[in-house]
Amino acid sequence: MARTNDEARRAWQLLMRFFFRQRGQLPACGDQFGLSPVQCHVLHLLEPDDPMPMSRLAKTLSCDASNVTGLVDRLETRGLVERRPAAGDRRVRVLGLTPTGSRVRGELLRHVSGRPNPLTRLTPDERRALVRILERLLDEQDG
Amino acid sequence: MARTNDEARRAWQLLMRFFFRQRGQLPACGDQFGLSPVQCHVLHLLEPDDPMPMSRLAKTLSCDASNVTGLVDRLETRGLVERRPAAGDRRVRVLGLTPTGSRVRGELLRHVSGRPNPLTRLTPDERRALVRILERLLDEQDG
């Protein structure tokens, strides 16, 4: 049990290190469009034809709802997203991509896919194992 | 090749999602000591009896050197780390843990190890696979 937690902590530490090390390459990705890492992530999360309420975005980002206001303000100023009224509950604002936002999102994904990143150096088996493990981690937390 | 990059992008997106989702539990960890997530990470990186130059910390965090100045200022104000002169090069400042910092670091690690986190729910095989993959990713970037 103690061993399990120690191993989990080790994995967590490695994840943190990997993340911070990768961070240096993230701005280069967003700089092209003048977007911060978080803004890129939001654009990635916001799939076309699948708008999401601001409260859901706050939950997905694990941050306070007040942050989402400013975050969306900045994305809206850039013309990438827009707030829309939600059907049925007039308190709710639903976030959708503008045509420009949809185009930039596509360019962003192509930009990421188009250049090799550290994950491409894993073997196919390793990549599949990593994806499967991450999917399990994300699934288990949904409940 | 295109397939490799798409899979790598998928893995990256999952990593991002996992990271943001986990973020909500990070502050609770640092709140106990009044530390931000980045400050916790620095404390984790700074092993006792293995001081590191500020420039190396900047490189490890993939951030500009000017950020490290403020980051270390705040940790120093809390009495957790201290700047020391480096032997041989008077430009260099080496970061070391104070006795308090060393103690807090220990408590932080015990705090993380002591409570179950999502990674503990992986099977032992999955955890080992994850650790191995992350170690490979980190090793390969050192060169």
Add this chain to the structure above:
DNA sequence: TATTGTTATACTCTATAACTATA
């Protein structure tokens, strides 16, 4: 000339608390 670290500046991210509108 190049490197280490700092300062000044501006912007983004983040949490807390108080608030409005709606449910």
Add this chain to the structure above:
DNA sequence: TATAGTTATAGAGTATAACAATA
């Protein structure tokens, strides 16, 4: 009463540019 979102505020993180000290 409870929830969705905003505003105000404060602090932390981040990059850029200019700078001093040292190599």
